[in-house]
Structures are given as C-alpha cells and as structure tokens.
C-alpha cells in the first residue's frame with residue numbers, strides 16, 4: 382500500500398529537509414522512491430536514516446511545495462534525524478537496501494521505532510483534494526498547465542464543501558503557486 386507522508390531527512394551538516402512522498406509500506410518495512418534529482422535521496426544515501434510522518438495537516442504538504450518549510454520539528458528518538466512535532470504518528474527508518482535506478486531508485490528501509498502522538502479522527506475529502514492538488518503542483522514542470530487546470534474545479538468543490546481553515550489555506554497556497562508559474 383502507498384501512504385502519502387512527509388519524509389524528513391537531514392544532510393551531513395545536520396540541516397533537516399522535508400518532502401511529501403508516497404511511501405510503500407508493508408510489515409516492518411517502508412520503501413521510499415524519490416525521483417532524481419532529489420535532496421531526500423542525497424540525504425538518505427549520505428546518512429542512512431529518515432523519518433516518515435503521518436499528518437492530517439495538509440498545509441505541510443502544500444507548504445513544502447510552495448516554499449514554506451518552517452513546520453516545527455523535534456529530534457527523533459532512535460536515529461539522528463527529526464520528526465514533525467505535530468505528526469499524528471511517525472516511523473524512524475534505517476536504510477537497508479538501495480535498488481539503484483537512473484530515474485527513480487528504491488530505498489528499502491527497516492522501521493526501527495514507531496510512535497503514535499494523536500488520534501486519527503476520520504477521513505476528510507478536502508484533505509484528499511488538497512493532496513491531489515499538491516501532486517499536480519509537484520508536476521507543474523512536467524504536465525501541460527491546461528491538463529492541471531481541468532482537474533482543479535472538482536477538487537475545489539470538495540475543499541469548499543468539506544474543508545476547514547487548514548484545508549482552505551493549503552488550497553490557497555497551491556493555487557497561488559499555479560498562478561505564479563502561469564505568469
């Protein structure tokens with residue numbers, strides 16, 4: 382199963398890096414598949430560790446893609462890395478195998494520590510819509526803008542109908558980014 386998460390890594394100087402990533406999850410292991418070029422890839426290869434964060438605050442996804450990277454972090458417990466302070470849950474990972482690839486290497490990791498911090502309160506369609514829009518924004522340099530724009534109205538309806546202030550704000554950040562790229 383693929384889970385949409387926030388992956389935190391750090392470079393060799395200790396500088397943390399946040400990136401939304403759809404990670405592949407199964408019993409005791411998680412695989413991260415970054416498209417080259419990727420800071421997440423460079424950091425994981427350099428340090429051998431990462432933290433996968435589960436969050437229902439979709440502003441973190443939208444923020445990472447629109448240059449807002451100041452989400453609070455706290456140190457991880459068992460590895461030299463950080464986690465999102467406000468994550469619902471997090472998994473601390475150690476790299477165990479690299480399946481190299483010129484486009485999208487697969488980094489197989491073992492979960493060395495896992496913790497829950499807050500309850501999962503239920504599914505929300507606006508959060509799903511923001512995630513879909515965030516994926517479109519992450520492909521702004523790959524997809525024709527017309528293709529992206531045709532998908533937005535139905536997503537917007539979900540945000541308007543079912544979202545709260547966090548979802549609205551995340552949506553606005555993403556739409557502003559699309560307008561910026563169009564200009």
Ligand SMILES: Cc1cc2nc3c(=O)[nH]c(=O)nc-3n(C[C@H](O)[C@H](O)[C@H](O)COP(=O)(O)O)c2cc1C
Nearest residue numbers: 385400401402403414415416419420421515516519
């Ligand atoms: C929900 C979501 C899932 C994503 N999953 C991936 C992924 O699995 N691999 C990837 O390379 N980029 C993925 N992206 C795009 C990256 O977050 C984005 O390109 C980011 O800049 C990654 O590059 P970095 O490692 O240099 O930060 C995803 C974006 C979103 C919004």
